[in-house]
Amino acid sequence: MTATAPLVTYTLPKRRHPVFAFAVAQPLGAIAFVVIVVMIGAGVFAPQVAPYDPVALDFGAMLAPPSFEHWFGTDAFGRDIFSRVIHGARTALTIGFLSSFVGCTLGAALGVASAYFGGRIDLVTQGFVDVVLSFPLIVLALVVVAMLGKFVVAGVDLNLIVAIAIPILPKVERVIRAAALSVREMPYIDAARAAGYSNMRIIFRHMAPNVAAPYLIMLTAYIAQAILLEASLSFLGLGVTEPTPAWGLMLSGNASDFYREAPWMILFPGLAISFAVFAFNLFGDSLRDWFDPRFKV
Amino acid sequence: MKKLAFIGLAAALALPATVSAQAPKKGGTLVYAISAETPTYDCSATDTYAGLHFLAPFYSTLLKFDLANYPKVMGDLAESWTVSEDKKTYSFKLRRNVTWHDGSPFSSADIKATYDRLRNPPTGVVSTRRATFADIASIDTPDPATVVFKLSAVNPAMLEHFASPWNCVYSAAKLKDDPTFPTKQVMGTGAYKFVEHVKGSHVSGVKNDKYFLPDRPYLDGFKGVFILQPAAMLNALQGGQVMAEFRSVSPAERDRLVQGMGDKLRIEESSWTLNILIAFNTEKKPFDDVRVRRALSLAIDRWGGSVGLSRTSTLRQVGGLIRPGSPIATPEADLVKFPGFGKDIAANRAEARKLLAEAGVPNLKFELVNRTIAQPYTPAGIYVVDQWRQIGVEVQHKQLETSPYLAALNAGNYEVAIDFSNLFMDEPSLALAKYVSFDKAPENRSRAIDRELDSLYEKQNRSTSDAERVGFIRQFEARMLNQAYQVPLLWWHRIVPTNKVVMGWQMSPSHNLGQDLVNVWLNQ
Numbered sequence: 015m016t017a018t019a020p021l022v023t024y025t026l027p028k029r030r031h032p033v034f035a036f037a038v039a040q041p042l043g044a045i046a047f048v049v050i051v052v053m054i055g056a057g058v059f060a061p062q063v064a065p066y067d068p069v070a071l072d073f074g075a076m077l078a079p080p081s082f083e084h085w086f087g088t089d090a091f092g093r094d095i096f097s098r099v100i101h102g103a104r105t106a107l108t109i110g111f112l113s114s115f116v117g118c119t120l121g122a123a124l125g126v127a128s129a130y131f132g133g134r135i136d137l138v139t140q141g142f143v144d145v146v147l148s149f150p151l152i153v154l155a156l157v158v159v160a161m162l163g164k165f166v167v168a169g170v171d172l173n174l175i176v177a178i179a180i181p182i183l184p185k186v187e188r189v190i191r192a193a194a195l196s197v198r199e200m201p202y203i204d205a206a207r208a209a210g211y212s213n214m215r216i217i218f219r220h221m222a223p224n225v226a227a228p229y230l231i232m233l234t235a236y237i238a239q240a241i242l243l244e245a246s247l248s249f250l251g252l253g254v255t256e257p258t259p260a261w262g263l264m265l266s267g268n269a270s271d272f273y274r275e276a277p278w279m280i281l282f283p284g285l286a287i288s289f290a291v292f293a294f295n296l297f298g299d300s301l302r303d304w305f306d307p308r309f310k311v
Numbered sequence: 312m313k314k315l316a317f318i319g320l321a322a323a324l325a326l327p328a329t330v331s332a333q334a335p336k337k338g339g340t341l342v343y344a345i346s347a348e349t350p351t352y353d354c355s356a357t358d359t360y361a362g363l364h365f366l367a368p369f370y371s372t373l374l375k376f377d378l379a380n381y382p383k384v385m386g387d388l389a390e391s392w393t394v395s396e397d398k399k400t401y402s403f404k405l406r407r408n409v410t411w412h413d414g415s416p417f418s419s420a421d422i423k424a425t426y427d428r429l430r431n432p433p434t435g436v437v438s439t440r441r442a443t444f445a446d447i448a449s450i451d452t453p454d455p456a457t458v459v460f461k462l463s464a465v466n467p468a469m470l471e472h473f474a475s476p477w478n479c480v481y482s483a484a485k486l487k488d489d490p491t492f493p494t495k496q497v498m499g500t501g502a503y504k505f506v507e508h509v510k511g512s513h514v515s516g517v518k519n520d521k522y523f524l525p526d527r528p529y530l531d532g533f534k535g536v537f538i539l540q541p542a543a544m545l546n547a548l549q550g551g552q553v554m555a556e557f558r559s560v561s562p563a564e565r566d567r568l569v570q571g572m573g574d575k576l577r578i579e580e581s582s583w584t585l586n587i588l589i590a591f592n593t594e595k596k597p598f599d600d601v602r603v604r605r606a607l608s609l610a611i612d613r614w615g616g617s618v619g620l621s622r623t624s625t626l627r628q629v630g631g632l633i634r635p636g637s638p639i640a641t642p643e644a645d646l647v648k649f650p651g652f653g654k655d656i657a658a659n660r661a662e663a664r665k666l667l668a669e670a671g672v673p674n675l676k677f678e679l680v681n682r683t684i685a686q687p688y689t690p691a692g693i694y695v696v697d698q699w700r701q702i703g704v705e706v707q708h709k710q711l712e713t714s715p716y717l718a719a720l721n722a723g724n725y726e727v728a729i730d731f732s733n734l735f736m737d738e739p740s741l742a743l744a745k746y747v748s749f750d751k752a753p754e755n756r757s758r759a760i761d762r763e764l765d766s767l768y769e770k771q772n773r774s775t776s777d778a779e780r781v782g783f784i785r786q787f788e789a790r791m792l793n794q795a796y797q798v799p800l801l802w803w804h805r806i807v808p809t810n811k812v813v814m815g816w817q818m819s820p821s822h823n824l825g826q827d828l829v830n831v832w833l834n835q
Contacts (some may be wrong), residue, residue, distance in 0.1 A: 071697040073619030271563035
């Protein structure tokens with residue numbers, strides 16, 4: 015007679031869809047994500063969503079208060095503010111995403127390279143980063159935009175993107191370098207070196223993927239910063255030019271003359287900036303919490 | 312030739328005069344805002360109001376405009392003058408009690424040195440009024456109190472040119488030592504002596520006790536504060552930090568000031584010798600084609616824009632090349648016959664589309680260069696972009712700071728530009744000078760060469776009959792607006808806010824005039 019071991023069956027826990035799991039674990043982040051999706055949708059489908067042409071003047075409807083005809087009212091040229099806010103999302107997101115992408119990507123590349131090579135290269139890089147970090151974000155962007163002027167391609171001012179990306183670059187570089195320093199000490203990096211892989215291959219194939227999480231978090235968070243910076247520069251007359259609909263620009267110009275009798279001229283673009291920045295910051299924070307195992311304990 | 316003595320009489324009568332029955336009080340310091348900082352100390356080298364609002368109190372001119380009777384002229388350094396029968400000799404008797412701020416005596420040699428420098432600037436000196444005084448053949452100084460100008464040809468506007476506020480008179484001795492001294496020092500015979508210029512902050516002057524007019528100036532001194540942001544200027548005026556802004560504010564800014572300051576504020580308004588022009592660079596295709604230029608002018612609803620823009624900007628009146636409202640301005644009945652000035656905008660735009668199609672550019676795209684100055688450049692840019700979109704033209708609006716903007720215009724780096732005509736009088740010789748061929752007038756932003764325009768300009772300039780002259784002016788305007796090298800958008804409207812303590816300052820249709828502050832006093 016042989017003894018039979020009792021059959022033990024293990025049921026693997028049912029895996030939730032990652033989006034659903036994120037929504038359950040980070041409800042505020044999920045709400046922020048919805049706001050971002052709505053903004054992206056509004057930006058992409060702006061011509062279909064907006065009830066009026068955002069740059070069409072209508073002197074017969076100047077400074078009209080919010081109504082069924084003009085949900086957010088009109089500005090001093092009779093332009094529909096709701097339509098301009100919708101189209102403004104396109105400007106904000108285009109410049110916000112591109113600036114953040116350029117700044118974060120270059121910052122990450124520099125950070126990984128600096129950590130990998132170490133020594134004199136690291137010293138020089140960190141010295142440069144220290145210098146750039148000593149300037150406040152807005153001051154540095156102002157200097158760059160004043161020096162470069164405008165270079166518009168397909169309706170997007172590339173120099174404005176560079177001006178916003180440059181202050182982002184050193185902040186990302188510093189964070190990515192810190193993450194890459196620990197990756198550099200991993201045995202698989204030593205193994206890659208021993209196998210004779212080139213520096214470029216080690217950096218981009220083995221180190222960069224391991225700092226993707228902080229990169230993605232910062233990419234998201236800095237979109238908010240870039241949107242705010244774009245709005246600030248446009249408000250100061252150094253960003254987007256009239257009659258392009260842009261949230262920061264909508265707060266300047268005639269808005270400062272008429273905000274008392276037509277407060278809707280500043281209320282709605284101001285709210286749009288606030289919601290966008292809040293949503294991206296919240297989503298970035300939630301993403302960080304979601305990726306960081308220490309927050310899952 | 313009979314002088315066009317009627318010019319501006321109606322406008323002058325319409326001006327609200329800041330004349331007080333009260334006896335002027337002495338003392339006090341006038342503090343006023345200047346919305347831009349002067350690019351130079353040399354009056355000869357600039358034509359921006361920023362220069363005059365800074366420099367005029369320190370200098371005198373040979374003649375000046377009598378603002379109470381604008382556009383009549385009156386003596387400043389000149390006590391009296393005569394013009395010969397053939398209108399080619401101008402003799403001035405000068406004041407004898409004038410001294411420079413350094414104490415040295417003034418004489419006719421100073422006038423000669425100043426005008427020689429203006430008409431024939433030595434190397435290193437910039438004179439933007441060289442062409443204006445090209446008709447001067449010689450300047451004689453028979454005695455220290457007499458100066459005689461002899462012209463090579465009759466110039467009906469010469470007396471007004473002698474009254475130009477830009478012709479600051481400089482010391483002959485100083486110019487002999489260094490012809491560029493006006494760019495480095497501020498030293499005149501004006502009512503105020505220069506104290507200091509703190510860049511980015513202010514300019515200040517103190518009363519000239521040896522000023523040639525008895526009991527003038529009334530003020531102990533003045534301070535011009537550079538306030539570039541309109542909102543900051545309004546706050547400063549409301550808060551009492553400044554007492555006036557002598558250029559202009561917008562209608563919305565005026566309303567805010569009236570609401571905030573109540574009866575402490577005085578508002579004076581006038582039509583303005585300034586217009587916004589749209590310049591088509593004829594050196595760039597397709598703007599060398601008159602059909603394209605005319606189509607773009609036709610697409611603009613000036614009459615509708617006048618109604619809408621006048622509520623939010625300093626733009627107001629529809630006009631041709633001469634200030635609307637001035638006696639020689641083209642009457643509305645004639646004006647509406649020019650392309651872009653007719654009132655049937657639907658018909659105008661249909662014709663504009665047809666012209667663009669004929670020119671082979673039905674889907675025209677171009678860049679419009681403009682200034683970053685809010686009033687009225689930004690509203691003007693927004694408006695014309697909207698108007699051109701309505702005939703299917705796509706425009707990229709590019710706004711530049713003043714320096715790169717002027718650099719782009721001077722170098723011809725633009726396709727279409729928002730430009731301006733900044734005058735200090737309605738005299739046609741001055742008003743039309745901007746539109747003659749580019750090789751004669753570098754300020755012609757269309758860069759066009761049109762000998763027919765040159766010929767008409769010359770004919771009106773030499774005409775000895777008022778009626779004949781007006782005829783040439785009309786022909787010039789018709790040629791210009793039909794060719795549409797540069798087309799006026801709208802003329803500006805001047806709104807000057809002053810605190811009611813400021814007395815004796817005289818409103819005029821030009822922000823370049825009346826800034827010597829000789830008669831200004833404070834009622835406090």
